[in-house]
Amino acid sequence: MERIIEEIREDLSRRIAVAADRLTDRTLAEDPAYAALLGRAELRERIHHALRQAVEGLLRSSRGLPVELADARAVGALRAEQGLPLTSLLRTYRRGGRLLWQSLTEAVTAHDRAALPRLLPGATALWDVLDQMTDAVAESYRRAEAAHGDRDREHRAALLDVLLDGGVGPSAAAAAGEVSAAEAAAARLGLPERGRFTVVVLAADASGAPVVPVVPAGTGAPAGGTGAASAPRVLWRIRADGEIGLVELGHHPLESVRELLAPLGVRAGVGPVVAAPADVARAHRLAALALRTSPESEGPRTALLDERLPAALVAAEAELAGRLRQVVLGPVLALPAQDRRTLLTTLGTWLACQGSTTDAAQRLYCHRNTVSNRLRRLEQLTGRSLSDPRQVVELALAHAAVLQRVEAEPATRPAVPDPRASRTPGGTARRSPRRRA
Template sequence: MERIVEEIREDLDRRIALAADRLTDRTLAREPAWAVPLGRAGVRERIRLVLRRILDGLVGACRGEPVDVADARAAGAERAGRGLPLDPLRRTYREGARLVWQCLTEAVAVHDRSALARLPAGPDALWDVVDRLTDAASEAYHRAGAEREDGERERRAALLDALLDGPGAAGADPEPALAAAVRLGLPERGRFAVVALAPPRPGTAGPGGPGGAADGAAGVADAPRVLWRVRADGETGVAELGHHPLESLRVLLAPLPVRAGISPVVASPAELAGARRLAALALRVAPTAPAGSGAALLDERLPAALVAADPELAARLREVVLGPVLALPGQEARVLLTTLGTWLACQGSTTYAAQRLYCHRNTVSNRLRRLEQLTGRTLSDPAHVVELALAHAALAHAPAAPRAKAGPPPADPAAGGGGPTPGGTARRSPRSPG
């Protein structure tokens, strides 16, 4: 076959050039983006080279030589780098193979019809060459695409870090954060919030899925756009709220088995670093349900966040205000602290607290009087109630050893304690786990 091709080389080159023109027109009609930035002449030259490589591969295959796939690999990698789909390239190889076979048989017939019998039996060898070329192009395309995606993830992670780890303080230069926001597709002014997630429990995954983060709203229709950043200590999301209320983030997270803290709304990407710190603080005081999930809006849990923000001061508050109670035997201390927490959750109603605790109203009154005697604070004095409420909130953030002295910490008042809760008597999260 090699001798036949050499004898008709001039005619074959002319036919392949004409075939390249036809295939170029067809290809650009389907995929005009290929002409950017090559132009029609550049695309035609690429297609002519494809046809030549198919013919050369066919001739080499008849001699038992391997197919040269270097150009196919380069073409696949180039398309991935430009973000073009792979299928049009594969189609070009297939259509090119038909044209090459047509050019070859026509040129041989004109030169010496009897030589047609010396061509490969059927186009099987031709399609084997095409398969090798398309496989090489596909492999290079997917490898380059994966590298491109990795680079894009790293770039986006760096931009999110610039937003989340920036100064975020009044008077700080906002330009780095604003530049990062623009590159992430975020507006310079708007409504933003930050979501901080605790590390997922084994066998579960956060919004970003196992091993990676994904933008979007986890399949929820008409939800805020959230850009997720995965770190070793948990996931952090930058939410562009738009017209959505802050509560929509809690709705978005409700189906997921994660604890979350949600910052207040900020108006500029330059404020997101500060919002991240507030979201992390909200996470520290997020409710803990049996399923290990729950989302806390910082503004709904400010007293608890206040004591959580300064562990040393919180420890002092516990000692000064509740020290005598914590010094009691474990069960006695636990009963008094649970009664206090329930009474606070019921907005100072002894009757409602008794319903939640499944005991008589007088029992609650007696426990509260005992607590007043031990602490030296009176529940009829608003200032004393504030001290007791903050000290009780500080119990949730006590180190393990001091808590063991008084037994397990009281239940989170926001999560309820059983029994009826009349409307308006306790401020509950609309999405508190139950």
């Protein structure tokens, strides 16, 4: 093979130059991606060089030497960075391989038709060289594309962090005549300067696995991963302590976030609607507060801050919440565990039933007189009347403080079971209500 190529080298070089011209014109005419990226002179030079590299690879292969693939790898990485589709790149290499074989056969035929049979064994060797070159191009392209995607994801995450954690305040930026860090980050993420935004905070998954389906870097998608145009856009940020979503609501109501998160089956807190990227950090802080108002015992649910403001007030002031527990419910908390659990569960259920003793009795699987007796005992212990709205507020807030403390201290969780559970405080399921003292 080496001898044949040496015999036709000069003619083969001319034919390869013509093949490079033909392939360049065809590529620019049929592939808009190439036409948008490269001028004719540059593309023609790269194609010509690749064809000559293939011939040199064929010669090295015939000598038992490895094919030089550094140039092919460099081209693959460069085209990935430039954004040329891999299919376009490989199509040009395949067409170049066919043109090169045509040039070889034509050059041998012109030199000595009788030598054609000697060329045939070289066909396998040539296609092996071409396969090595295209494999090197594709592998390098994919590696560069993956690295580029990683950089994009890291950059996107950093921009989201600026919004979620707060950058330079808008007033400080305005005083300096500059765009705030939040505004700049929002612009890079394709978010409008003014709009309707909120933040979602998901409870951390015990397994550590992300709850939100992965979406392409730099894009937003509905939480369910459907990408439906009718759903708000969400930009997700996965952190060690949980997942956070910046929601661009557009014309959607805040309540639509609840439907958005329903397929995930997780606990979530949702902050208020804000109008500017600079306010996203505040929405994030309040969304985390909303999540704290939703105990794990309540199961998967979406807690909107504006629907849980009293509990949020308790969660926001740990010191005052502790004082509230002690002052309002101190005598109840001092009871033995069984009595304490019974009274707190009854109070929580009565509050959840909007003060209906009958409904509370049905939920607790006991007679309504039993509920009334327990509530009277609670009033005696706390010195507060459930007929006084102001004192009911105190009891409700104190009860919320107890639940939040239990959530923060798993070891004490059995002391206050789920008030919705269809079991008696003692843990024995009942088939029918009975009177209890």
